Amino acid sequence: MPSIRVLPDVLASQVAAGEVVERPASVVKELVENSIDAGAREVLVEIRRGGAALVRVTDDGCGMTPGDARMSLERHATSKLREAADLHRIRTLGFRGEAVPSIASVSRFRLKTRTAGAVAGTEIEVEGGRIAEPRDAGCPVGTVIEVRDLFFNVPARKKFLRTETTESAHIEHQLRLHALAAAEVRIRFRKDEREVFDLPAGLDRFDRLRQIVGLAVGKELLRLETTEGRGLKVEGFLLPHGHARRGRKHQCIFLNGRPVEDAAISRGLVEGFRGGLPEGLHPAAWLWIELDPALVDVNVHPAKREIRLRQPHELREAIAAAVMGASSALQPPKPVLREPPSAPVRPAPPRSPEYAAPAPRPVAWQPVAVECPLLPDPAETSRQTGPRFRFIGTLLGRYALLESEDGLVMLDPQAARERILYEKLLAGGQGSGHSQSLLVPVVLDPGPREAELLLAHREGLATAGFELGDFGGGSVQVSSAPSFVDPAEVAALLTGLADELADEASLSRRFALERLAKSLARKAALLEKTRPEEALALLDRLFECDLPYCAADGRPTLTEFSLGELERRFGSSR
Known part of the structure; x- marks a missing residue:
């Protein structure tokens, strides 16, 4: 077994960077926290190419002396802790002294800083953890830190970065958090030479x-x-x-x-x-x-x-x-309760001294004969290539009752329609209707990360009938939607999809379309009135699907009670 050795300082900093610096947003978080701890009243964050090429944080805080500037690049060097007891009364955002040296070990790093009483400032450059000699520099009071070519010397880490838009969205989200945490600080954000937002200081939290x-x-x-x-x-x-x-x-x-x-x-x-x-x-x-x-x-x-x-x-x-x-x-609005429709009641059986029948229960099912020239005759078996059924009635106006070769089958028409619409959407269709232009485009504000995700999948969303555009500032404009979607529900539908995309590791276009297809199929199926008596026509379409026996969310479309099971329940046999 190799002997135990102490890691070199540069390697130790790179190991620490693996815990502290996950992505460019981590760099922004640590540097902005240091700026706020330094008493800054204004912080400017500038990035290029999602932060991978450049992260620059400029503040007007107290600045550092030449000695403190050099010491800030040493691991575990901090001004915020003096003894172990201080760990139990931490009020600063940073305190461990690991962030700056960790960042400097995996980037091309430059620090410029000046205190209020100093004539000249101090500039220090670091490349991959190798610190150059400090030198005098002209700069205003405060600190400027530039982080260029993040992970240039750790290519394995760099390969795990997402697209520029995704990394930018993470940075914007992080800055919005800091803006809410410190409303007394002006926070500005520039991305690729374009100002994204400028949040003034002095506002209350609301x-x-x-x-x-x-x-x-x-x-x-x-x-x-x-x-x-x-x-x-x-x-x-x-x-x-x-x-x-x-x-x-x-x-x-x-x-x-x-x-x-x-x-x-x-x-x-x-x-x-x-x-x-x-x-x-x-x-x-x-x-x-x-x-x-x-x-x-x-x-x-x-x-x-x-x-x-x-x-x-x-x-x-x-x-x-x-x-x-x-x-x-x-509290959510209370549902409107309606009296259930009256149902036929079976007459009570005759009483006898030995047996008192329980009170009769309402029955909400009765066989129906369907007379509709546009649909197959109820007695006629379905002509689809799947199993053969004969329609015999409905249950509670919701389920279709069918006779199969082996017993009784219940069909959920809503679940069946969901499966049909789901597969049609995945195949590139428009569900049960066409896309419609919205009279007033809907503007979504789901958050910067979620907005980037929706825009990244706009091609797949267009297949489903949604036309999306970048509205700027983390907002998305929706100019068209499927005809069966109420414009008032567009925002909730797409925001929910963005949440699901953000929670998943896989962000493929197919994944986004599948998620949206499930939501749209369910919504379209709910909007169409349930007609169990149309079961045989629906079955023809259902058995053209790849997976006819379940809806997109796994709910069954058909449930069978075999003749053997029914006979066991009634205690009878042929």
Whole structure:
């Protein structure tokens, strides 16, 4: 076995970079956090080619002396910790002293900085972890860090970067998080020499949030009453239940000014809705939490995304209580209850001294004879190439009852139509109708990452009947949609698709089309009135499908009860 050796400093920094620097957005996160910790009132972030070619962060913070500038490039060198006890009272965003040397070890790096009292600034260049001698330089008070050719010396890591648009979207998302966490700081973002946004300082949280989510969504924001407990304070905003989405990417949680992720906090949000959300959906929320640093450990994740709470139940209950305070606005509309249609009742059997019959139960099924010249005669067997059936009736106006060679078959017409439409969409058809131009184009604001995903799959979406365009600023314009989709539902349908795409590792066009085809097929099937008596005509189309026995989501289209099973249930035999 080889002997144990201490890693060289450059190699050790590159290993650390594997934990801290996942992608260009990680570089932006670490550098902007340092700028905010330095007291900056203005931060400018510039990128080229998704951040792989250049990330430049300029701030007007306190700057560094020549000695501190050189020391900042050493591993585990920090101004924010002095002793072990400081780990229990961390209030700064950075504290470990690993980010800057890790970034410098996998890039061509330049640092320029000056303090307010210095005549000249300091400039240091680093290439792949090799530090050049510092030199004097002219620069304003503050710090400028340039990171060029990220992962140029670690080609295996560079191959895992996504497209430029995807990496840019991750950076934009990260900056929006920082903009919400530090509303007192002006944050500007430029991509490939074009200004994406300029968020001014001095706004309160509500105005900063409205700038980011847009005025339309901003009108629906619900302010939570400030909730305080032992060593904690919770405030923030929610959107009504109709904006709930799959996954938690639309939940922004800031703990002591740090964007974090935590399952207990997310559970508190769901519990606050008191069962008002469908299973699997999570509310859209923005929470600012102030917590005694002694009650939270922020040193459990290399990128400081995850935390460990010492009293998670108290925080969860405080969040749930804050959400419940807006319960009247959060409750979904109550469904309109209608009296069920009257059904024929079988006469009660005669009573005898030995037996008292139970109260008769309403029966909502009765055989029907179909007289429709456009459909096959009910007594006629289906002419499709699949199994042969004879239509005998309907159940609850929803299911078709068919007689097969081996017993009783129930058909779900809605599930059957879903399968037919799903395969038609995948084959390049337009479902049950054509694409229609929208009188007023719909503008979506799903977030920068989700917008990039939708635009990346616009060709597949066009096959399904959607015409998408880039509206700028992380927004997408929809100018046409399938004719059977209500324009009011376009936003929810495509936003849900974007969420699913963001949650999946595979981002192929086929994947996007399959996801959309499932949603559209289900929606189109719901819009068409169920007519079980048309079962035989529907079966002809169903058995032309590749997988006729299940809908796109796996629900069965047909269920059979064999004659043997029926005889066992009735205790009879031929």
